[in-house]
Amino acid sequence: MNPKKASSLPPLSPAEQALMDLIWRKQPVSVGDLLRAVNDGRAEAITRSTLQTQLHRLETKGWLLSDDEGRARLYRSVPSEKGGRGKVLAELKQRFFGGSGLSLVRCLVEEGGLSKEEFDELNQLIVKHQQGKKP
Numbered sequence: 206m207n208p209k210k211a212s213s214l215p216p217l218s219p220a221e222q223a224l225m226d227l228i229w230r231k232q233p234v235s236v237g238d239l240l241r242a243v244n245d246g247r248a249e250a251i252t253r254s255t256l257q258t259q260l261h262r263l264e265t266k267g268w269l270l271s272d273d274e275g276r277a278r279l280y281r282s283v284p285s286e287k288g289g290r291g292k293v294l295a296e297l298k299q300r301f302f303g304g305s306g307l308s309l310v311r312c313l314v315e316e317g318g319l320s321k322e323e324f325d326e327l328n329q330l331i332v333k334h335q336q337g338k339k340p
Contacts, residue, residue, distance in 0.1 A: 214284065
């Protein structure tokens, strides 16, 4: 399979997004390790077959690749975490904020419950971008 650019990938459901978050942190990851991570702290555990169905869907959509390594099948993401999260953010911005980045940031600032440290970091990021520096 040719890796796709994140922008060309189909959208993720909330459950798929949560799974991708785990995969980005733990990749390459086996079904067994992923199942333990998914069920950690859950009141009602999901089954191995449910997880495998979700992984198959993500593979079909182009978000994941799998390789058989020894006895275990290992999964890794196709897009980088930054690229994948950017894709999800662009969809969120379009769907909930009419494509306006300012509206999205305004919502985070006014309703998002940002900590003082997060506000300070946001201000530093804005200043760097105004000066033409990339973080």
